Structure formats: C-alpha cells, structure tokens
Amino acid sequence: MNVILTAVIVLGAVGLIAAVVLFFVSKKFAVKEDPRIALVNEVLPGANCGGCGFPGCGGMASACVKAADSGSLEGLNCPVGGSAVMSQVASILGMEAAVSDPKVAVVRCNGSCENRPRIAEYDGLKTCRVVHSCGAGETGCGNGCLGCGDCVAACKFDAIHINPSTGIPEVDEEKCVACGACVKACPRNIIELRLKGKNNRRVWVGCVNQDKGPAAMKACKVSCIACGKCVKECKFDAIAIQGNVSYIDDEKCKACRACMKVCPRECIYDANFPKSIKEVMKAEAERKAAAEAKAKAEAEKSAAQNVTETKPKEKEE
Amino acid sequence: MRTFRIGGVHPEENKLSHEVATVPAELPKQAVFPLSQHIGAPAKPVVERGQEVKVGTLLAEAGGFVSAPIYSSVSGKVAKIDTVVDATGYRKPAIYINVVGDEWEESIDRSDKLETLAAHPELTPEEIINRVKVAGVTGMGGAGFPTFIKLTPPPTAKATCVIINAVECEPYITSDYRLMMEKSDEIIVGIDLLMKAVKVDKGYIGIECNKPKAIDLFKQKLASRPEIEVVPLQQRYPQGGEKQLVDAVIRRQVPAPPAIPVNVGAVVQNVGTAFAVYEAVMKHKPLFERYVTVTGKKIAHPGNFLVRMGTPMIQLIDACGGMPEGDNKLLAGGPMMGKALTSVEVPVCKGTNSVTVLSGDDAKRKAPQPCIRCAKCVSACPMGLEPYLLAKLSDKEEWGRLEKEMITSCIECGSCQFTCPAHRPLLDNIRIGKTTVMGIIRSRSAKK
Amino acid sequence: MANKLIVSLSPHAHGTDSVEKNMYGVIIALLPALIVSFIYFGLGSAIVCCTSVLACVFFEWAITKFILKRERNTICDGSAILTGLLLGFNLSSNLPIWIILIGALVAIGIGKMTFGGLGCNPFNPALVGRAFLLVSFPVQMTTWPVPGQIGINGYIDAETGATPLAIMKEAIKSGDASVLSKLPDSLSLALGNSGNFGAGSLGEVCALALIIGGIYMIVRKIITWHIPVSILLTVFVFSGLMHLANPIYASPVDVLLSGGLMLGAIFMATDYVTSPMTKKGQLIYGVSIGVLTVAIRYFGAYPEGMSFAILIMNAFTPLINNYCKPKRYGEVVK
Known part of the structure; x- marks a missing residue:
C-alpha cells in the first residue's frame, strides 16, 4: 500500500511541476500571430503549389494580411482558387479583391516525331534541364520541346501530361489552375500562361523557334518562319514578330482566327471553337465558290437575257 | 613522381595517334567562323557579305573586355553572316567564307626561321601582351579563355611562375604531344615570352610520364636553362585541370572560387597556347590554325592535322577514313570533358584540340543502378x-x-x-x- | 542520315567497375571461409548456407515483383546472394530451416526492401536478420555445434559446445582467471580447429580464412583498409588495456581471433550502404564499433557484441556523413 501511495505521490508531483513549468514556458515563448492569418489560410485551397509566388498557402496568407494592412491587395492572386477565393480573402480582411481574368497554361510547340525529324539520340539523364544544357536535343530545333516531362513532374494538379503519340505535353484545361509551376520548370520557356478567353476560345502561335526561315523550316514542319503574314492579316494589332518568331498578344486578340487562315506553316493553333479553322475555310471556300458560281450563273443569265433582249431588237430591226 | 594530392582516376589511355606525324589538312571549300569561340562576349563582325578576305584578315573584333577577335584562316569571299550549329549544340551567329585560292596577308612572316627573345629586345611585357591580344589568342586546351587576360593578373595577386600544361591527361588526344615533338624550339621561345609577359623568371613544364620522348626532348633542350624546369608527372586524370596542375607542380592549392591560380602565384598556360603566343608575337600570325587529333577506335587511320579553323569536322573525319557504320558519338575534345555534337558539320574552333569518334558500346552509357553508397x-x-x-x-x-x-x-x-x-x-x-x-x-x- | 549521332553530357568514358563486380568480389572473398566451414561443419553448413542464400534471393525477387511491382529485378546484382551468405555465416550449423527462412525474410523484407531496396537500407540486412533471430529464438541461436561433425548428424543431432566467448564471459562473471585456461590456444583459434571449446557460427570459426578474404578485397580495391583496421586496432588496444588491468579479461589476441569479430570487421561493417562515405568518418565508425564491441562483450548481457555494435553504428552513419566532410581542395593553403 505504502509503495503504491509513494508512486502516486511522486508521479503526481512530477506531473504537477511539469505542468507548471509548461504553463509558464508557453506564456513566455508564445508566438503572437495575427488571427486573421489563420482565417485567410483557411479559405485558401491548401495546395501549397507556390503559384502565387509565396512558399505555400501559409506564406500567401501572411502576405495577404500584410498587404491589407498597407492598404491594397493588388498583385496578390491565388491562381488555384481564382477570384472566388480572393474575394473571400478580401471580405475577411475588409478589402476589395483585385479581379483577374482566368488563365491557362499553353504549350507552344508541336514538334512531334512526325513534324520534327530526330537527328540525334540523347543518351543521358532524361530531364529537360539536363538535355537543354547538353545542346539542342534530339532534333535540329534549339527552342522546341524536349519531351522529358519536367513540366509534368512540376504540376501538382495532374493537369499536364506527355502525349505518348506526339511526345509533347498536353494541358488538361479542366484541371489546370494556372499556378505557373510548369512555366518555371520548362528550361526553354515553351509553356506560357495565357488568358482563357471568351467562351474559353483562344488562339496562339504554337512555336518558339528563333532560327531564321531556312533553318527553322529544316528543323520542323510546323515551325514559325517569321514570314509576317499573320501580322499583316491581324486587324487588332495583336500580333508582332519578336526574335524571328510571331507572338499573339492575348490581351488584344479577339480570336477571329484570321491569322490562322493565312499561316503557311500552320503553326497557329486554336482551342474550343465549334468548328476547326479548316472546316471554316472549307465552308468559306464552298460559299465563295457557290457565290462565284451563282454570280457566274447570274452573269451568264443576264448575258443570255441581254442576248435575248437584243435579239428581239434585232428582230425588230 | 609527383601528382596532385586529392582524388583522380586513371582512364584507359587509347592514345591511338601518338606516333602519327602531323600533316596539314586540306583547305575546306567553305569555312565557317562562329563568333563565339571563346569564353566571354561574342566577337563583332567587321566584314560584309561579298567582301574579299585573305588568310589572316580580321573578320570580327573583340566584343567586350573578356572577348577575342577572330581572323580568317582562308582566302576568298564572305558568303553570308548567318548561324551555324557549334559545339554547344545550338545555332550561333557565324561568318561563312567561300574559299578561293590560298592568299596570305603580307604582314605574316611565313618563314621557318626561329626567332629568339634575345634577338628582340624591343619586346616589352606590354608589347607581348598587346600582340597576344590583337592576335586573338585564347587558351588552346579547350575552355578558350582569352590569353591576354590571364597574362594581366589582378593587382591583388602576384605571379611567381609560369606553368605550362603539357599534361594531356584526356584519353585519345595527342595533338599537344605532336606539337611538342615537332615544335619544341618554338614552344620554348613561347614560354620565354610568357615568362617575360608576366614578369617572372621561373617556368615549369608539366608532362605526364606516358610521354617519355617529350620529357627527354625538353630535358635535353632545356639542359642549359635551369629557370625552366621539366616536371614529369604521374599519369592521373584530371591532371590537366589548372588547379590540379598547380597542386602537382608547385604543391600549392588554389583556395575556393572566386580565387584563381594566380592567387597562389601560378600562371597556367597550355602548351598549345605557348606555341600560339610564339607565332603571334614573333611571326605576327593571328590564331587561325591549330593542331587537331582525329581519333577513335573505329576510325581507319587516326591522325594529327594542322587544321585551318572553320573547317567542318566531317572533312577531317573523311580524311581519316570516314565515319564508322552505325550510331556514333562525335566529340569535340576527349571522352572525359569533350562536348558531344549533334552535327558533323560543326567547324573546328580555337578550342578544338581533338575530334573523337566513339563507336559501338563506347558511344552509349550503361543503364544506371541504385547508388550503393560505395564512396x-x-x-x-x-x-x-x-x-x-x-x-x-x-x-x-x-x-x-x-x-x-x-x-x-x-x-x-x-x-x-x-x-x-x-x-x-x-x-x-x-x-x-x-x-x-x-x-x-x-x-x-x-x-x- | 541513316546513322544517328548520340549525344549526352560529358564524361563519355566510363570505368570498368560495376555493382556486380563489387558484390561478386565480396562473395569471392567469402569463399575461403565458406570452404573452411564446409570442412568443419560438413553438411550442416551446406544446408544452412544454401537455404539462407536461396531464401534471400527468392524473397528479394518476390518482393520486387509482387509488392513493389518494379519492372527491373535486382537479384542479378549479387547483393541478395551476399546478404544470404552473410546471414548464413552468422548462424549455427544445426539451425532448423524454418528459422533460417524467417531470418532471410526479416533480413530482405524488413532490413532491405522496406527501405526501398539496394542502397536505401540504413542497417546491414544480414545483421537485422541475425539480431531478429537472436532475440526471437535465443536458445536455438546460442547452441553451437562443435567443429568436426561432417555427416548428416552434424545437422540433425549435433554435439554442441561452448564458444570461446562464452568461456570469456564466464571468467568475467566468476571473476576467476583460471577459467580462461579452457580457451583454445591462439593458433587453433585462428585456424578454427579448436575442439570442444571452439564452437561458433559457421562463418566465424576460422579467422585466417576471413583475413585472407579481407586482404583480397583490399587488393581488388573493393574496400579500403580504414574500417577493418580501425575496428581491429581499437579492439586490440581496448581489450589489451583491460587484460593488463585485470587478468580475468582474456588476452587481446584471443579476443581478436574469437567470435564474430573478424567476420564483422571485415565483411559486415564494411558494407557499402551502411558505412560512412569519407575516410575520416570511416575511422570514427571503426573505432566506435571496436569500443562498443568490447564494451558489450565485457559489460553487457550477451557474450558477443559485434553485431549489435555494427547495428548501433549503422544508425549513426548518416550523422557521421553529415559532420565528416572530406578534405576539400584548397583547404590546405600553401
């Protein structure tokens, strides 16, 4: 009995002392954190993707609170949650959210095995960064996709995958949150965040090859050769040629697809249009042909009428 | 025998072309001069399309402080200024020249007469460095750092000796060895010039002991010159690395970057650079040709060539019996540090000491296994x-x-x-x- | 162009060394000890070794194929064979097959594959297996047949005896130095033919065969001298001091030649995966193993301390790697 009693007393005393010490230490070393940070953190998606430019959602939350204290949430955007989450954050902090248009990652290369002949065989560590530092890669294009999937590895949302038949990554726009991780991972800056566009319809130049015409043509069937036809065709001044490659400004582009019609290399691509540009062009051509045929028929008809009209005159005469 | 003190490996040597005498390579039909053959800013072209040039005409001037001018190695007409796939594997700006005849600039002394430093008292250190700079001499060992910068050490450091890198520790390559065997007198004058340029009176030549003939030749020629010492070194890769060579020869170690060898008193120059310095200073000959080894186990006749820069590599390989059948690996340089090329048309540049072709199993890496932490x-x-x-x-x-x-x-x-x-x-x-x-x-x- | 050029970053040359060469090199180095064990323990040794090796290879194959579902199987690289062989060497020659199977499963399954297979295990798999068996089946694991029983009886119904280490422990416990006179002389300890008091695990009885294997590995550059020499020297010095202080502790030569010390120092502690990377680290590791071994042998509950000493130091290896850096170039200024 005595033993049990001693044990209980000793353990109880130890526990009590420890509790007291813990209490004072926790008071002494308490880290004061703005309670709003926790609140903001709560509404953030918690993916810790770093797409906002901060190390994880916690970093974003404290940055938001700090920015709110200094007066504006401008420049802060959670690409994953989009404006919905940002307006929630803003309401927590009593601010107005900066609105930003939704974006999506776009792969600007279509150098599949079919389009871009392989001239060498790479035999080393298969990551894009290593291949990039080794040289142009397996093809003659020094700017195109290397197909080793650094972007796939960087994506936390399972939104980008290498298409095994082309060897080029494809973005799943349902899943893509435009966090920009793939953009950072790509050593050749092929992936770009572009505006999703009205009804998700968008147009872009799918080539970043900066070689001059002949070299670019040799390297790939669908390379931009900076011929400038698209620039002339664009009515909205949205296309420019920079460094031997054409670029469509997504802010200015109205998705009219006029440029696609004239591109001799077929390296301008579109997404989510009900009809492909070829169908449109075919339909247009048919319409034109029909119109021409009609015009011709009419012309013939009127000519015939003229003839018939003149004939009676002759007769009259 | 001396060597460096930390690490190192000993790859199979494969010096197939050791005893093959150097022959001049045929002139190419079209020579291509990449504007970036050295470390630093690319050179700026000073010629125009259609312009006639001679051997030794300036094609492009230095594009910055760390840069070097580029001279024509052929005579003919500038065809275009375009891009070419160079040793980096990317397209870079380059000058194309269609070759016509072989007419040299008159300022170049083409005689074989050996000029000695003693006969030219007018050569001050500044003058030597200036001529080296004007001639576009860069390190001939591969990296291609402009030589004149190395000869003007920062004011915080003081050079005490010149170390000539004649190690050639890379497997296969023999161009430095052939140069030493064939141009020993010129090299020694080149070393004199380098020593005078950096104002030191001690020189070392580090030669690996797999080149006994070169060691004997230089020992014999330098018997009466105690200030230049031949240092036989044990074979070990990477002894040709600057820092390793300094450690091996003068037993000093260069501190961590940004320190450079001259911080411990050593100015390290490749033996090919010493020869280029001799030609630049004594013969007024800019750097436009160099010794190149063309080698490989499957190459029919491995050899050494005196090559005009801008010559496409395929021409050299064809001269040695052509590209072997099957998939090969074409290297600018040796198998340890050379660059694998994606095109056989890559032109020979200032730093191209060897064209090595690896075939069959040598061309491919073995499949990686998990690390067993063997240390x-x-x-x-x-x-x-x-x-x-x-x-x-x-x-x-x-x-x-x-x-x-x-x-x-x-x-x-x-x-x-x-x-x-x-x-x-x-x-x-x-x-x-x-x-x-x-x-x-x-x-x-x-x-x- | 029909023929493609192959590109990769430098270096383009590769040495002739390979994982297989190293693993099979160690196995070759174990052969003398294996042959000696056949001579001393006969059929029993063959049964134990074969079971252990086959079981280890099988478990590695099965786990890679069915649990990890990796395409590439690593059984050909020799590491599983080596683990099996080392495990067998650590067992007594009359151990029932089912215990060996459990040992192999623990060694490969828990000791190696749970951590990701070759190169990822923090502890020496064979020792994990042995330690598991030692604490699970203490009776079977500590009855050793005496050498010289060649026939099938050597396996089924062997005559068992005391190990030299048990004698040493007895001397320490009783405080009577005269017990040590039962110890075989040093020469027979080295050769392993030490009669009734020379029993032991099948791989550890002949120190000489193990030393030959060790020299072979050092000459072939499979291992460096640092770990074995530092362990042996430490044990020699430490036990020598103890012997001088009090004669109830056995002489240092006997300590070196008895038990699993040689096997552990030369083959187990030098395992690539679980030993430190730098020379300095390897020396610290070796010295610590030596001290721990003698400490466990003299002051611990078990007569043998080698395997536990190695396992303890395996746990410290990452820490040693973190603090022991090689001598950097440029550190020795002028």
Whole structure:
C-alpha cells in the first residue's frame, strides 16, 4: 500500500511541476500571430503549389494580411482558387479583391516525331534541364520541346501530361489552375500562361523557334518562319514578330482566327471553337465558290437575257 | 613522381595517334567562323557579305573586355553572316567564307626561321601582351579563355611562375604531344615570352610520364636553362585541370572560387597556347590554325592535322577514313570533358584540340543502378567534394545546402561519373545544381 | 542520315567497375571461409548456407515483383546472394530451416526492401536478420555445434559446445582467471580447429580464412583498409588495456581471433550502404564499433557484441556523413 501511495505521490508531483513549468514556458515563448492569418489560410485551397509566388498557402496568407494592412491587395492572386477565393480573402480582411481574368497554361510547340525529324539520340539523364544544357536535343530545333516531362513532374494538379503519340505535353484545361509551376520548370520557356478567353476560345502561335526561315523550316514542319503574314492579316494589332518568331498578344486578340487562315506553316493553333479553322475555310471556300458560281450563273443569265433582249431588237430591226 | 594530392582516376589511355606525324589538312571549300569561340562576349563582325578576305584578315573584333577577335584562316569571299550549329549544340551567329585560292596577308612572316627573345629586345611585357591580344589568342586546351587576360593578373595577386600544361591527361588526344615533338624550339621561345609577359623568371613544364620522348626532348633542350624546369608527372586524370596542375607542380592549392591560380602565384598556360603566343608575337600570325587529333577506335587511320579553323569536322573525319557504320558519338575534345555534337558539320574552333569518334558500346552509357553508397566518387573527386551528395541534393533542388557543400568548386571533370560502379549520371545532376547555385549567387551579389 | 549521332553530357568514358563486380568480389572473398566451414561443419553448413542464400534471393525477387511491382529485378546484382551468405555465416550449423527462412525474410523484407531496396537500407540486412533471430529464438541461436561433425548428424543431432566467448564471459562473471585456461590456444583459434571449446557460427570459426578474404578485397580495391583496421586496432588496444588491468579479461589476441569479430570487421561493417562515405568518418565508425564491441562483450548481457555494435553504428552513419566532410581542395593553403 505504502509503495503504491509513494508512486502516486511522486508521479503526481512530477506531473504537477511539469505542468507548471509548461504553463509558464508557453506564456513566455508564445508566438503572437495575427488571427486573421489563420482565417485567410483557411479559405485558401491548401495546395501549397507556390503559384502565387509565396512558399505555400501559409506564406500567401501572411502576405495577404500584410498587404491589407498597407492598404491594397493588388498583385496578390491565388491562381488555384481564382477570384472566388480572393474575394473571400478580401471580405475577411475588409478589402476589395483585385479581379483577374482566368488563365491557362499553353504549350507552344508541336514538334512531334512526325513534324520534327530526330537527328540525334540523347543518351543521358532524361530531364529537360539536363538535355537543354547538353545542346539542342534530339532534333535540329534549339527552342522546341524536349519531351522529358519536367513540366509534368512540376504540376501538382495532374493537369499536364506527355502525349505518348506526339511526345509533347498536353494541358488538361479542366484541371489546370494556372499556378505557373510548369512555366518555371520548362528550361526553354515553351509553356506560357495565357488568358482563357471568351467562351474559353483562344488562339496562339504554337512555336518558339528563333532560327531564321531556312533553318527553322529544316528543323520542323510546323515551325514559325517569321514570314509576317499573320501580322499583316491581324486587324487588332495583336500580333508582332519578336526574335524571328510571331507572338499573339492575348490581351488584344479577339480570336477571329484570321491569322490562322493565312499561316503557311500552320503553326497557329486554336482551342474550343465549334468548328476547326479548316472546316471554316472549307465552308468559306464552298460559299465563295457557290457565290462565284451563282454570280457566274447570274452573269451568264443576264448575258443570255441581254442576248435575248437584243435579239428581239434585232428582230425588230 | 609527383601528382596532385586529392582524388583522380586513371582512364584507359587509347592514345591511338601518338606516333602519327602531323600533316596539314586540306583547305575546306567553305569555312565557317562562329563568333563565339571563346569564353566571354561574342566577337563583332567587321566584314560584309561579298567582301574579299585573305588568310589572316580580321573578320570580327573583340566584343567586350573578356572577348577575342577572330581572323580568317582562308582566302576568298564572305558568303553570308548567318548561324551555324557549334559545339554547344545550338545555332550561333557565324561568318561563312567561300574559299578561293590560298592568299596570305603580307604582314605574316611565313618563314621557318626561329626567332629568339634575345634577338628582340624591343619586346616589352606590354608589347607581348598587346600582340597576344590583337592576335586573338585564347587558351588552346579547350575552355578558350582569352590569353591576354590571364597574362594581366589582378593587382591583388602576384605571379611567381609560369606553368605550362603539357599534361594531356584526356584519353585519345595527342595533338599537344605532336606539337611538342615537332615544335619544341618554338614552344620554348613561347614560354620565354610568357615568362617575360608576366614578369617572372621561373617556368615549369608539366608532362605526364606516358610521354617519355617529350620529357627527354625538353630535358635535353632545356639542359642549359635551369629557370625552366621539366616536371614529369604521374599519369592521373584530371591532371590537366589548372588547379590540379598547380597542386602537382608547385604543391600549392588554389583556395575556393572566386580565387584563381594566380592567387597562389601560378600562371597556367597550355602548351598549345605557348606555341600560339610564339607565332603571334614573333611571326605576327593571328590564331587561325591549330593542331587537331582525329581519333577513335573505329576510325581507319587516326591522325594529327594542322587544321585551318572553320573547317567542318566531317572533312577531317573523311580524311581519316570516314565515319564508322552505325550510331556514333562525335566529340569535340576527349571522352572525359569533350562536348558531344549533334552535327558533323560543326567547324573546328580555337578550342578544338581533338575530334573523337566513339563507336559501338563506347558511344552509349550503361543503364544506371541504385547508388550503393560505395564512396568511390568521394575518393575520386579531385576537389574533395562528395559527388553522390551533390547529385542527390541537386535532384531534390536543395540549393542552399548545395552551396554549403561547395558545389561551385566542382570542375566538372567527370571523375565521379567515370568511377561510379552503379553508372549513375552524377555529373548531369551536379551540373544542374551548379548552374542554379551560381545563378543564385550572381543574383545575390547583383542585389548588393 | 541513316546513322544517328548520340549525344549526352560529358564524361563519355566510363570505368570498368560495376555493382556486380563489387558484390561478386565480396562473395569471392567469402569463399575461403565458406570452404573452411564446409570442412568443419560438413553438411550442416551446406544446408544452412544454401537455404539462407536461396531464401534471400527468392524473397528479394518476390518482393520486387509482387509488392513493389518494379519492372527491373535486382537479384542479378549479387547483393541478395551476399546478404544470404552473410546471414548464413552468422548462424549455427544445426539451425532448423524454418528459422533460417524467417531470418532471410526479416533480413530482405524488413532490413532491405522496406527501405526501398539496394542502397536505401540504413542497417546491414544480414545483421537485422541475425539480431531478429537472436532475440526471437535465443536458445536455438546460442547452441553451437562443435567443429568436426561432417555427416548428416552434424545437422540433425549435433554435439554442441561452448564458444570461446562464452568461456570469456564466464571468467568475467566468476571473476576467476583460471577459467580462461579452457580457451583454445591462439593458433587453433585462428585456424578454427579448436575442439570442444571452439564452437561458433559457421562463418566465424576460422579467422585466417576471413583475413585472407579481407586482404583480397583490399587488393581488388573493393574496400579500403580504414574500417577493418580501425575496428581491429581499437579492439586490440581496448581489450589489451583491460587484460593488463585485470587478468580475468582474456588476452587481446584471443579476443581478436574469437567470435564474430573478424567476420564483422571485415565483411559486415564494411558494407557499402551502411558505412560512412569519407575516410575520416570511416575511422570514427571503426573505432566506435571496436569500443562498443568490447564494451558489450565485457559489460553487457550477451557474450558477443559485434553485431549489435555494427547495428548501433549503422544508425549513426548518416550523422557521421553529415559532420565528416572530406578534405576539400584548397583547404590546405600553401
């Protein structure tokens, strides 16, 4: 009995002392954190993707609170949650959210095995960064996709995958949150965040090859050769040629697809249009042909009428 | 026998063309001169399309302080200024010249007469350095750092000796050896010039003991010249690395970067550079031709050539019996540090000491296995680093720790990967880590 | 162009070394000890070794194929054979097959594959297996047949005896130095033919065969001298001091030649995966193993301390790697 009693007393005393010490230490070393940070953190998606430019959602939350204290949430955007989450954050902090248009990652290369002949065989560590530092890669294009999937590895949302038949990554726009991780991972800056566009319809130049015409043509069937036809065709001044490659400004582009019609290399691509540009062009051509045929028929008809009209005159005469 | 004190490996030598005398290579039909043949800013073209040039005409002037001019190695007409795939594997600006005849600039002294330093008292150190700079001489060992910069050490450091790198520790390559056997007198004058340029009175020539004939030849020629010492070295890769050579020859180690060999008093120059300096200073001949080894186990007749720069490599390979059947690996340089090329049309540049063709199994890497932590890479690293750790950290993108583990000291010699029993691509990973960490350091110092 | 050029980053040359060469090199180095064990323990040794090796290879194959579902199987690289062989060497020659199977499963399954297979295990798999068996089946694991029983009886119904280590422990416990006179002389300890008091695990009885294997590995550059020499020297010095202080502790030569010390120092502690990477680290590791071994032998509950000492130091290996850096180039200024 005595033993049990001693044990209980000793353990109880130890526990009590420890509790007291813990209490004072926790008071002494308490880290004061703005309670709003926790609140903001709560509404953030918690993916810790770093797409906002901060190390994880916690970093974003404290940055938001700090920015709110200094007066504006401008420049802060959670690409994953989009404006919905940002307006929630803003309401927590009593601010107005900066609105930003939704974006999506776009792969600007279509150098599949079919389009871009392989001239060498790479035999080393298969990551894009290593291949990039080794040289142009397996093809003659020094700017195109290397197909080793650094972007796939960087994506936390399972939104980008290498298409095994082309060897080029494809973005799943349902899943893509435009966090920009793939953009950072790509050593050749092929992936770009572009505006999703009205009804998700968008147009872009799918080539970043900066070689001059002949070299670019040799390297790939669908390379931009900076011929400038698209620039002339664009009515909205949205296309420019920079460094031997054409670029469509997504802010200015109205998705009219006029440029696609004239591109001799077929390296301008579109997404989510009900009809492909070829169908449109075919339909247009048919319409034109029909119109021409009609015009011709009419012309013939009127000519015939003229003839018939003149004939009676002759007769009259 | 001396050698460096940390790490090192001993690859199979394969010096197939050791005793093949050098012959001049045929003139190409079209010569291509990349504007970036050296470390630093690319050169700026000074010729126009259609312009007539002679051998030794200036094609492009230095594009900055760390840069070097480029001279024509052929006579003919400038065809175009376009791009060419160079040794980096990317398209870079280059000048194309269609070759007509072989007419030389008159300022170049084409006689074989040996000019000695004693006969030219007018050559002050400044004059020597200036002529080297004007002639566009860069390091001939491969890296291609402009030589005149190395000859003007920063004011904080004082040179005490010149070390001539005649080690040629890379397997296969024999161009430096042939140069030593055929141009020994000129090289010695070149060393005199280098010693005078950096104002020192001590010179060393480091030669690996697999070249006994060269050691004997230089010992004999320098018997009456105690100030230039021939240092036979034990065969060990990467003895030709500047830092390793300094350690091997004068038993001093260069501190971690940004320190350079001259911080411990040594100015290291390749033996080919010594010869180029002789020609530039004494013969007024700009750097436009060089010794190149064309070699490979499957090459029918491996040989050494005196090549005009701008000659496409395929022409040299054809002269040796052509490209072997099957998939090959074409290297500018040797198998340890050479660059694998994606095109056979890459022109010979200032730093091209060898065209090596690896065929069959040699051309391919073995499949990597898991790291068994055998520590052989740690023993092999000549910089005393831990390659297995650097590779792992690079893979995990822990840049901060990589900097602490001194990744910037890595000289990319490849000893770790050479020795790895699991055939791991250690250096592939380490390079990525090194470039990233260097970028981080640069942006940090730029912020300051 | 029909023929493609192959590109990769430098280096383009590769040495002739390979994982297989190293693993089979160690196995070759174990052969003398294996042959000696056949001579001393006959059929029993053959049964134990074969079971252990086959079981280890099978478990590695099965786990890689069915649990990890990796395409590439690593059984050909020799590491599983080596683990099996080392495990067998650590067992007594009359151990029932089912215990060996459990040992192999623990060694490969828990010791190696749970951590990711070759190169990822923090502890020496064979020792994990042995330690598991030692604490699970203490009776079977500590009855050793005496050498010289060649026939099938050597396996089924062996005559068992005391190990030299048990005698040493007895001397320490009783405080009577005269017990040590039962110890065989040093020469027979080295050769392993030490009669009734020379029993032991099948791989550890002949120190000489193990030393030959060790020299072979050092000459072939499979291992460096640092770990074995530092362990043996430490044990020699430490036990020598103890012997001088009090004669109830056995002489240092006997300590070196008895038990699993040689096997552990030369083959188990030098395991690539679980030993430190730098020379400095390897020396610290070796010295610590030596001290721990003698401490466990003299002051611990078990007569043998080698395997536990190695396992303890395996746990410290990452720490040693973290603090022991190789001598960097440029550190020795001028």
